[in-house]
Each structure stands twice: as structure tokens, then as C-alpha cells.
Amino acid sequence: MKHLNIKSLVIIVLTMSVSSIIYAQHDHSKMNMKHEKKEEMNHKENMVKLNDENLTKAYMHYTMINKALVAADAKKVQMSSKMLVGILNSYGKAQEAKKVASELASNSTIKAQRVLFSNLTTAFEPLLKGNIVEGEIFKTFCPMANKGGSYWFSNSNKIVNPYFGKDMATCGSVKETFKSM
Numbered sequence: 001m002k003h004l005n006i007k008s009l010v011i012i013v014l015t016m017s018v019s020s021i022i023y024a025q026h027d028h029s030k031m032n033m034k035h036e037k038k039e040e041m042n043h044k045e046n047m048v049k050l051n052d053e054n055l056t057k058a059y060m061h062y063t064m065i066n067k068a069l070v071a072a073d074a075k076k077v078q079m080s081s082k083m084l085v086g087i088l089n090s091y092g093k094a095q096e097a098k099k100v101a102s103e104l105a106s107n108s109t110i111k112a113q114r115v116l117f118s119n120l121t122t123a124f125e126p127l128l129k130g131n132i133v134e135g136e137i138f139k140t141f142c143p144m145a146n147k148g149g150s151y152w153f154s155n156s157n158k159i160v161n162p163y164f165g166k167d168m169a170t171c172g173s174v175k176e177t178f179k180s181m
Contacts, residue, residue, distance in 0.1 A: 046155050048135035054091040055127060059137075059153075061087055061122055065104065066152060069162035070119055072168070074110045077117075081105035097123035114163050118150035128153065132180045144170035151175070 145163035
């Protein structure tokens, strides 16, 4: 009888130990998920509205080009650039940006598109500064891009580098934030 009680006691203790470990791991994974969601919320892209509907659409297409470059999708860069050219035609006040967007639309290599994107960013800056009605735009810089560094604009302060894709996705830092006046 004593032998049976010791066996039972050992089984109960083992079962409770395993249960405790499983519960602790499960509870810990919930905490990690909550932490990850909180981090994700901190870096959530905000909506940006500019003082002209066509300019807002143009910036939206700029961000689509940015995302296509991050994904190293040259065809999507071309398609988004063509749409950007159409919107800039309607806007009518962005000749330099339209010129660069046309070059992007006709170029099929991701390496050349990334160089041109730097030029597009330079051409876009005067269109964005002082024209934000809602949201924030983050001017971000990567010192290693395009042999000397390049900027890009983003709706999030989270670094997602369009110049290196997945290789160096987090290379860069926010240098300036454009906000509504």
C-alpha cells in the first residue's frame, strides 16, 4: 500500500510540475504577443493628408514605390511610377518629380530604380514641407545607400530601408519629421 501511495505521489508531483511549466510558457507567450502588438502599435503607419487632393494621391504613390523597392519588386516600382506620373500631370506643379517618376517608370532594374528613388525623394521634399494638413511624414536617412547616403520619406518612424531591401532593412534613422502647421 505504501508502495502504491509513493507511486501515486510521484505521478501527482510530476503532473503538477509539467502542468506548471506548460502554463508558465503559455502565459509567457501571451505576454510576448502583447509586447509585440504594443511595439507594432507604436510603429503603425499614420495617414497623411496634404493640402491638395492630387498631392495626397501623389504621395500615396510615392509610398507605394517605396514599399515596392523594399520588396525588390521592379515591376511594381514601374507600375506605381506610371501611376505617379499620371497624378503629377493632374497636380501640375511638380515638373522635377514628374521627370524622375517617368525615368523610374521606364527603368526595369532595381539597382537603377533605387538610385532614381533618391532623386525622386529630393524632388518630393518641397512638395511635402509645409503642405501637410493631417499626419506626419518622417524624413529618413541611410548613410550607406547609393555611395554617400540617401533619404526617403515614410509614414512611420520605423526604419524600413528601400535602398537595400531585406539585406539591411533597418539601416537608417529619422532625421526630420514634417507635421501639419
